[in-house]
Amino acid sequence: MSAPIASDPARVVDAAALRADFPILDQSVNGESLVYLDSGATSQKPQVVLDTEIDFLTRANSAVHRGAHTLAAEATELFEDARETVAGFVGAEPENLVWASGATLALNLVAYAIDNATAGRGAPASARFALRAGDEIVVTEAEHHANLIPWQELAARTGAVLRHIPVRDDGTLDMDAAAALIGERTKVVAFTHVSNVLGIVNPVADLVALARAVGALTVMDACQSVPHLAVDLPALGVDLAAFSGHKMLGPYGVGGLYGRTEVLEALPPFLTGGSMVTTVTLDEAGFLPAPQKFEAGTQPVSQAIALAAAARYLDGIGTDAVHAHEREIGRRLLTGLDAIDGVRVLGDPGADVDRVGLASFDVAGVHAHDVGQFLDARGIAVRVGHHCAKPLHARFGLTASVRASASVFTTDDDIDRFLDAVAGVRSYFGAEGATA
Ligand code: PMP
Numbered sequence: 206m207s208a209p210i211a212s213d214p215a216r217v218v219d220a221a222a223l224r225a226d227f228p229i230l231d232q233s234v235n236g237e238s239l240v241y242l243d244s245g246a247t248s249q250k251p252q253v254v255l256d257t258e259i260d261f262l263t264r265a266n267s268a269v270h271r272g273a274h275t276l277a278a279e280a281t282e283l284f285e286d287a288r289e290t291v292a293g294f295v296g297a298e299p300e301n302l303v304w305a306s307g308a309t310l311a312l313n314l315v316a317y318a319i320d321n322a323t324a325g326r327g328a329p330a331s332a333r334f335a336l337r338a339g340d341e342i343v344v345t346e347a348e349h350h351a352n353l354i355p356w357q358e359l360a361a362r363t364g365a366v367l368r369h370i371p372v373r374d375d376g377t378l379d380m381d382a383a384a385a386l387i388g389e390r391t392k393v394v395a396f397t398h399v400s401n402v403l404g405i406v407n408p409v410a411d412l413v414a415l416a417r418a419v420g421a422l423t424v425m426d427a428c429q430s431v432p433h434l435a436v437d438l439p440a441l442g443v444d445l446a447a448f449s450g451h452k453m454l455g456p457y458g459v460g461g462l463y464g465r466t467e468v469l470e471a472l473p474p475f476l477t478g479g480s481m482v483t484t485v486t487l488d489e490a491g492f493l494p495a496p497q498k499f500e501a502g503t504q505p506v507s508q509a510i511a512l513a514a515a516a517r518y519l520d521g522i523g524t525d526a527v528h529a530h531e532r533e534i535g536r537r538l539l540t541g542l543d544a545i546d547g548v549r550v551l552g553d554p555g556a557d558v559d560r561v562g563l564a565s566f567d568v569a570g571v572h573a574h575d576v577g578q579f580l581d582a583r584g585i586a587v588r589v590g591h592h593c594a595k596p597l598h599a600r601f602g603l604t605a606s607v608r609a610s611a612s613v614f615t616t617d618d619d620i621d622r623f624l625d626a627v628a629g630v631r632s633y634f635g636a637e638g639a640t641a
Pocket of ligand 1: 245246306307308309310349351352397399400401426428429448449450460593
């Protein structure tokens with residue numbers, strides 16, 4: 206048994222009560238009541254989100270922006286209202302939110318739009334994004350592959366050089382290295398708000414200041430922040446930011462790309478086709494202003510409408526309250542893991558940084574996949590593997606780790622059941638002699 210961990214009496218979220226909103230949690234897995242600690246991979250959806258999508262499909266489903274009939278008008282209104290709600294959730298205006306199928310598409314959209322600008326496509330203002338051989342794209346060592354590989358590909362296509370800000374042993378970004386790295390050649394700085402492996406909130410204001418000082422474009426991966434803390438994208442000052450619906454209690458197949466007005470206006474489109482044009486001849490086409498310029502083809506309409514319900518649900522709890530709850534859950538998780546022999550948390554669990562409720566760890570002598578199966582047999586769902594962050598795992602000398610990640614409905618009991626189970630892993634596998 207791990208040592209008891211005190212709870213913070215000032216808790217503002219009644220996670221146990223919120224569980225009733227998530228029907229999926231009310232089930233047994235392998236004979237045990239489900240403990241879902243994999244919200245970092247995908248979140249569970251409250252009933253109101255499921256109902257909103259079904260209700261739209263049952264009652265008002267229709268093609269948006271084109272039909273002359275009543276249902277089409279209603280669908281369009283619901284869809285554009287959803288844009289306003291989701292944009293508002295991240296502090297933005299509706300015209301600054303582009304729908305995408307998820308964060309991966311949103312980040313690729315930006316990289317391909319810059320590629321198009323490099324090829325001379327777009328309005329005259331697009332030229333400011335063009336990359337030349339020797340220009341630099343700066344990422345961090347902590348990126349999810351979705352905010353790394355598109356930049357590798359862009360660098361390969363344009364002759365730009367990809368550089369990275371290293372992660373320190375404690376899991377924080379080496380900001381001295383960042384200051385030395387970001388210079389006159391830097392054209393893009395792409396970084397994650399919160400690492401999906403470490404759970405640490407990165408110093409966005411400092412990164413934006415460094416990038417702005419040299420006129421570089423900032424692109425933020427907000428997948429692991431938007432669901433868990435109050436995020437005001439305009440106030441953070443980033444040029445572009447991507448987030449994912451399915452990680453913020455919303456449906457699959459929808460996400461957002463936020464962009465500052467002048468950036469969205471000047472970026473050339475990536476995907477082209479229907480719904481994003483003004484005039485079309487056999488030879489050429491003119492494009493609508495943003496956000497429609499970036500929304501070629503049929504959009505994830507029912508998903509966007511349900512995502513707005515997820516944003517309203519989180520707003521109803523209060524994003525500061527969500528963060529306070531998940532920070533406290535994260536503290537319990539880290540304190541408990543740190544106290545178990547043979548468990549090594551990636552990064553310093555005691556580092557004085559802001560976090561979300563997420564931690565990755567290695568158990569000495571036991572493969573992450575075995576740990577995952579051991580926990581699954583006890584009804585506990587975690588993620589194992591490299592979590593699409595291979596370079597960060599390599600930096601910590603690992604190929605895989607176990608990740609536990611929380612949500613609004615995660616209770617102290619969930620964490621305690623998880624910690625008790627982890628404490629029994631090494632003896633079960635006869636690995637007590639191994640060192641981390
Ligand atoms: N970035 C981070 C930090 C993530 O955790 C994920 C999801 N694993 C992504 C990007 C990709 O998001 P999506 O699933 O919406 O493409």
